[in-house]
Amino acid sequence: MENIVKPSAHQVLEVIQETASEVTIRVASDITPKHGQFLQLSMPKIGECPISVSAFGEGWLEFTIRAIGRVTDKLFALKPGDTLFLRGAYGNGWPMEQLLGQHLVVIAGGTGVAPVRSLLQQAAQEPHLFPSVHFIAGFRNSENVLFKQELETWRKPFNAFYTLDNEETTGFAKGFVTQHLDKIPLAQLEDNYQVLIVGPSAMMHFTSLGCLELGIPQEKMWLSFERKMSCAVGKCGHCRVDEVYVCLDGPVFSYAAARHMID
Amino acid sequence: MSYYLDDAATNTLLAKLRQEYRLYAPKRFPLQGRFSDTDTIRYTEVSTLEEIETQEKSTYSAKEVVSPINQTLFYFTPDEYRETKEASDKPILVFLRPCDIHAFEHQDKIYLENGGLSDSYYARVRSKLRFVLLECPVGFDTCFCVSMGSNQTDHYVMALRREANGMSFQVKDAALEPYFSGATTADFTPQFVTANANKVVLPQIPNKEVLNELKSHPVWDEYDARCTSCGSCTVACATCTCFTTRDLHYTQNEEVGERRRVYSSCQVAGFDEMAGGHIYRPTAASRYRYKMLHKYHDFYARFQETHMCVGCGRCTDHCPSYISVTASIAKMSAAVAEIIAKKGW
Numbered sequence A: 001m002e003n004i005v006k007p008s009a010h011q012v013l014e015v016i017q018e019t020a021s022e023v024t025i026r027v028a029s030d031i032t033p034k035h036g037q038f039l040q041l042s043m044p045k046i047g048e049c050p051i052s053v054s055a056f057g058e059g060w061l062e063f064t065i066r067a068i069g070r071v072t073d074k075l076f077a078l079k080p081g082d083t084l085f086l087r088g089a090y091g092n093g094w095p096m097e098q099l100l101g102q103h104l105v106v107i108a109g110g111t112g113v114a115p116v117r118s119l120l121q122q123a124a125q126e127p128h129l130f131p132s133v134h135f136i137a138g139f140r141n142s143e144n145v146l147f148k149q150e151l152e153t154w155r156k157p158f159n160a161f162y163t164l165d166n167e168e169t170t171g172f173a174k175g176f177v178t179q180h181l182d183k184i185p186l187a188q189l190e191d192n193y194q195v196l197i198v199g200p201s202a203m204m205h206f207t208s209l210g211c212l213e214l215g216i217p218q219e220k221m222w223l224s225f226e227r228k229m230s231c232a233v234g235k236c237g238h239c240r241v242d243e244v245y246v247c248l249d250g251p252v253f254s255y256a257a258a259r260h261m262i263d
Numbered sequence B: 001m002s003y004y005l006d007d008a009a010t011n012t013l014l015a016k017l018r019q020e021y022r023l024y025a026p027k028r029f030p031l032q033g034r035f036s037d038t039d040t041i042r043y044t045e046v047s048t049l050e051e052i053e054t055q056e057k058s059t060y061s062a063k064e065v066v067s068p069i070n071q072t073l074f075y076f077t078p079d080e081y082r083e084t085k086e087a088s089d090k091p092i093l094v095f096l097r098p099c100d101i102h103a104f105e106h107q108d109k110i111y112l113e114n115g116g117l118s119d120s121y122y123a124r125v126r127s128k129l130r131f132v133l134l135e136c137p138v139g140f141d142t143c144f145c146v147s148m149g150s151n152q153t154d155h156y157v158m159a160l161r162r163e164a165n166g167m168s169f170q171v172k173d174a175a176l177e178p179y180f181s182g183a184t185t186a187d188f189t190p191q192f193v194t195a196n197a198n199k200v201v202l203p204q205i206p207n208k209e210v211l212n213e214l215k216s217h218p219v220w221d222e223y224d225a226r227c228t229s230c231g232s233c234t235v236a237c238a239t240c241t242c243f244t245t246r247d248l249h250y251t252q253n254e255e256v257g258e259r260r261r262v263y264s265s266c267q268v269a270g271f272d273e274m275a276g277g278h279i280y281r282p283t284a285a286s287r288y289r290y291k292m293l294h295k296y297h298d299f300y301a302r303f304q305e306t307h308m309c310v311g312c313g314r315c316t317d318h319c320p321s322y323i324s325v326t327a328s329i330a331k332m333s334a335a336v337a338e339i340i341a342k343k344g345w
Helices: A070-076 A110-125 A147-155 A179-185 A201-213 B006-020 B098-116 B120-126 B176-180 B208-215 B223-225 B232-236 B283-303 B314-318 B325-343
Strands: A009-017 A022-028 A039-044 A047-059 A061-065 A083-090 A103-108 A135-139 A159-164 A193-198 A221-224 A252-254 B001-004 B023-028 B041-046 B070-077 B080-083 B093-098 B130-134 B158-160 B166-171 B243-249 B257-263
Touching: A022 A070, A022 A083, A039 A061, A039 A070, A039 B314, A047 A070, A047 A110, A047 B243, A061 A070, A061 A110, A103 A110, A103 A179, A103 A201, A110 A135, A110 A147, A110 A221, A135 A179, A135 B314, A159 A179, A179 A201, A193 A201, A201 A221, B001 B006, B006 B023, B006 B176, B006 B325, B070 B243, B080 B223, B098 B120, B098 B130, B166 B176, B208 B325, B223 B283, B232 B314, B283 B325, B314 B325
Parallel strands: A103 A135, A103 A193, A135 A159, A193 A221, B023 B093, B093 B130, B130 B158
Antiparallel strands: A009 A022, A009 A083, A022 A061, A039 A047, A039 A083, A047 A061, A221 A252, B001 B166, B023 B041, B070 B080, B070 B257, B158 B166, B243 B257
């Protein structure tokens, strides 16, 4: 019988320092995830944690990690050539069937950019997939900006708007993403659009409320949840909200469902 | 067929069974209770009749036979995860009461069915279990199995009743019949408890609006003062399954270590704490509400078959603050009725 919690060994190919507290780790892997899925990253003798796939390609996967806990502190110290244990991919990912062919609106905060990055990369490379892409990203300050070079390359294919919570600098406005929702040209999108929201829970909450105020219907809004997980396969119980298991049924939920999910 | 064996013959039978089966039963451990001068009764491998506690409710449920409180999943060497193996391939006869038999169906839902994924550590033991029904001599004082529909079962290979100087047996599995060849037949069918002193009326939560209104209802406030968040109720619970993964390395050699699965509890602070410190349920009341709604609403909402409770009453037995689950259910049901009446939902 298959052991569903047994990870496999993968070689670290590259470690990219994104900010002082965030790195992107590229590992060799034949796993082909869907946009928005996550894997369990496993450090023997330390533990496991769920991390979104921030990019993937032929024979590799990338994870963008903030050193914030027991496991991620260790992940942060990985070097090329080291071994990283993985299992997955898990979760439903972004609802591609509903997204393709629609105008795509993506609102992301902080490390929340990671779970939408692979989707945005594909959207930039294959412009026929979405009639238009509108991307609002917010970071705490200029030192916390992730994927700096990539953000610049996205200004051309996308209607991209970047903001910092507490400061203004070249290419970045000031304020929370919720203060810049007017940058979405809703009137031009008619009814053919979908909105993806991902970031810290308070950011997702207020962004959703802001979107509702703009008249965006709840079934067009999609949120990616983050919860404590121990197993990621619906056994440990940590990520359960009501009858929903975030690891199995999420992490992406329509706002129509998510608005009822009170932990 | 049914049989009667005296104590000596029962021990001979158990010895014969042990050649083919492992026997797990509730056993009394004197003076090992949670309070001074009390015993504890928990499941362990047994070999004789004298070891089996047939009369009292076990302090801990039979779930520990399949999902122990602390279980090693992997041994680590510097570059390998080595999966642990089962100690024996022999099937297991586990002696347990009707509620605990029902409880395994609840455990199965999570470990074998949830998400269409089957946990191999659970499955490898569960597939070897054969249930031996221990007839309840009486309904125990905190039981409410009749309300939960778990007082009766026919899901067993053999049933037992303790008699004055022997045991009555009902054998349902033909594979066990040869062990009784030449034994005195008897007229025995196990009797089930048909009424408990405790009865509960479960809340009828018609929709998400009522559910979420209930979450912020003041009915939970008293548990902030009373519940100590010790998690004792969930450890003793026959149906609770939650666990956490814990890694360790050996002091003598940091290169090698283990990954373990240990019981976890939604009642203990930190169960929902994410890296970075975000917590969704910071109070004892919110955690107690989370457990109660899982037991009497959420589990049914997911699997559409049963609630996640068999009415064994062990949570009430264990609570150091004397929180009664049946009283809590009554209060919750009253709160639901009040919400529905007030809001007109």
